[in-house]
Amino acid sequence: MKISFLLPACLVLLGACTKENTPTTPLNNTADSTAMLKYSGTFVSGPWGNVSGTAKIFLQHNQYTLALENMNISNGPDLYVYLSKEILPSNFIDLGRLQSVAGNQLYQVPGNPDFSQYKYALVHCKQFNHLFGSAELR
Numbered sequence: 001m002k003i004s005f006l007l008p009a010c011l012v013l014l015g016a017c018t019k020e021n022t023p024t025t026p027l028n029n030t031a032d033s034t035a036m037l038k039y040s041g042t043f044v045s046g047p048w049g050n051v052s053g054t055a056k057i058f059l060q061h062n063q064y065t066l067a068l069e070n071m072n073i074s075n076g077p078d079l080y081v082y083l084s085k086e087i088l089p090s091n092f093i094d095l096g097r098l099q100s101v102a103g104n105q106l107y108q109v110p111g112n113p114d115f116s117q118y119k120y121a122l123v124h125c126k127q128f129n130h131l132f133g134s135a136e137l138r
Contacts, residue, residue, distance in 0.1 A: 022079045026103035031067045035060035039115055041135035048125065049074035051133025055121035057109070064109035066095060066121060073101040078127035081107050083118040087134045098123060 035058035043051045053071035057064055066083065073079070079101075084092035095107040115137060123132040 021077050022073075022075050022098050023100045024075065024102060025100055027100045027105045028103055029099075029106045030069070030104050031056070031058040031065060031106065032060055035065065038064075039119075039137035041121065041137045043071075043121075043123075043133045043135040046123075046131035046133045048128075048130035049076060049123070049132030051123050055135035055137060057115065057137060062112075064112070066107040066109055068105045068107070068121070071101070071103060071105065073098065073123055074132060075101050076125045076130070076132065078125050079132065080124050080126045082120075082122040082124055083109065083113060084120045084122050084134075085117050087120055087122070088131060089122055089124055092122070093118060 037056055038059050039057040041055050043053050043055065045051050051073045054069045056067045056069060058067060079098035081095040081098055082089050082092040083095065093110065093113060095109065099105045119137050121135045121137060125132060
């Protein structure tokens, strides 16, 4: 009796981050041509989704911006963008909800983080704590 109840419940939880509710319209927001590229990295897929594209940190007027370029991301219900000290987010800066699963998008980075420590850009499902993908910034 318990097994017949647990199996469907586990299947629902495992598939939870595959429900589509992040916008799918491709975006074309790019960094200003005068912004200075400081760090970049290529996304690799995580255990819960597929992510491709690049992450770039630009500096302009003492403000850092994370640019996600040529992105293609598996859809999910609660996807966020983080700068993190580790691949799995436990020490991170929340940059907000993922704007779209496709195209180019920009995220303002608050403050002046130490990028020798915050060296990963992540796409993460907050609701279920699932990593969709990461890029090491170098």
